[in-house]
Amino acid sequence: MSSGALVAAVDIGGTKIAGGLVTRDGEPLHEVQVPTPAKGEAAEVLGAVHDVLDLLAAHGSWGQVDRIGVGSAGPVDVVRGTVSPVNIPNWRGFPLVERVAAHPAVGGRLPVVLGGDAVAMTAAEHWVGAARGFANALCLVVSTGVGAGLVLNGKVYAGPSGNAGHLGHITVDMDGDPCPCGSRGCLERVASGTAIAAWALGRGWRPDGDDASAAAVAASARAGDETARAAFDRAGKALAAGIAATATLVELEAAVLGGGVLQAGDLLLEPLRRHLQTYAALPFTHGIKILPARLGTRAGLVGAAALALG
Known part of the structure; x- marks a missing residue:
């Protein structure tokens, strides 16, 4: 070849x-x-x-x-x-x-x-991106939905059917909204771009124009809108809970986050890191590096x- x-x-x-x-x-x-x-x-x-x-x-x-x-x-x-x-x-x-x-x-x-x-994104970031060099990492795509993949013992672990690490469809809110997957309260229903915009709209936020997207929520948050900022805090909190739960199961060194919602930058990453200090409570879950993905789209x-x- x-x-x-x-x-x-x-x-x-x-x-x-x-x-x-x-x-x-x-x-x-x-x-x-x-x-x-x-x-x-x-x-x-x-x-x-x-x-x-x-x-x-x-x-x-x-x-x-x-x-x-x-x-x-x-x-x-x-x-x-x-x-x-x-x-x-x-x-x-x-x-x-x-x-x-x-x-x-x-x-x-x-x-x-x-x-x-999400497994593909994980393979990419471990090959030439932000997860390169880590033996145990979680890579997340936060976009229209939330997907994730795992690197364990230096290799991408996809599982028997190819779905290991499907973090977007674990429940983070026991009484949360029904999810198209058939469950309810899924991480994706809280932290995806779609969910961030829907939650903000439901609590009175209105975009400046016709763009009711997570990017528009981020623009409002940067301008000081408290509801918009709360939408990103809520998403960061849910992501922190999911990352901490994964770290408790498999012991992670790093979590790499990519996808369109990460264009919000510290609006999402700051509350995520802050809430992770609460949820990653056990000693072996301390010190997880939260890193932005390098490969983008x-x-x-x-x-x-x-x-x-x-």
């Missing part, structure tokens, strides 16, 4: 589907993106994935691709090659690996490796490539 061979990487989320051609050093050479028709029929969502593959296959370097890595919102089943993203309701047990392998530009000649999007693609490379 040529050392110069490329990996075609696809990152499927509830908002966008990204694609890239990634080198063996973890560097994306070419990137494309299309919106996710998340509420569309299964074939429509697959069509968007195929559009990304079409765009990648049209690039002059496509001939150097020797494998495909796919990171998808989950849950996933890496044994069966299927996905059931919480935020894509018409994909339940969807045979994604089979359908990607059947794309004309793939034609069954390239191996397709599937992983959860590229983490999903780099991570999908890392999973494909094994």
